[in-house]
Amino acid sequence: MDSEELTKNIKFDDSGLVPVIIQDYQSGEVLMLGYMNKEAVRRTLEQGETVFWSRTRQTFWHKGDISGNIQKVKEVRLDCDGDCLLLRVEQVGGAACHTGYRSCFYRRFDRVKGLVVNSKRVFDPDKVYGKKKNEQKS
């Protein structure tokens, strides 16, 4: 696929990045938000699996490299302004979040209780990443 046909329509920000919403292609659940630069978009299209740019680690990040929880890209959509991508994916392993939850948005804001976790962990991050790597994303 010629990724240039897509990337020429993307307005990357001053850091050369575009936010990418990751959504489960079947359930519609929003799993996470990541960032890609032009090369990450190219690799994602080429591999058919999400490759992000890690802003904290300043490196490419093939989602699932450590955990095995890769994301197979089923659909790529661009918004009206060209400054946000929506990728509908098949989430392998059942969890997108490095904390072991299915979605990174596992906390709901409750008017009385504050932030409340209302999801169940799919995996134990200590077992998947080891304690040292627990802070890294999956």
Added chain:
Amino acid sequence: MDSEELTKNIKFDDSGLVPVIIQDYQSGEVLMLGYMNKEAVRRTLEQGETVFWSRTRQTFWHKGDISGNIQKVKEVRLDCDGDCLLLRVEQVGGAACHTGYRSCFYRRFDRVKGLVVNSKRVFDPDKVYGKKKNEQKS
């Protein structure tokens, strides 16, 4: 509601903003991505309707002010890193996008055809905003 309980857990970026994914609370369709600063989050919680910070116009933007297509907030979720919000909303008027489409992500990337519109317009933006205001968001 005490918005401080939420905002103290949000990691706003260097510009004081946090990206906010807007999702239809019933269909699960991702409608748009907007940005909020602390005050926009406070107003959103207080009013129960989305109030964004417009980066292009550098002003608060109560979604639907012109079009009437407001977004009633049904659920607020925060991601693992605290640097992205997910708001599940009731989209009044059936369309979130200023172009008249239900979702801002009305274009799909096709490997052969490039970017393809595969949604139908809900309203005519010229009639809603007038030709001059057509470039403004709804």
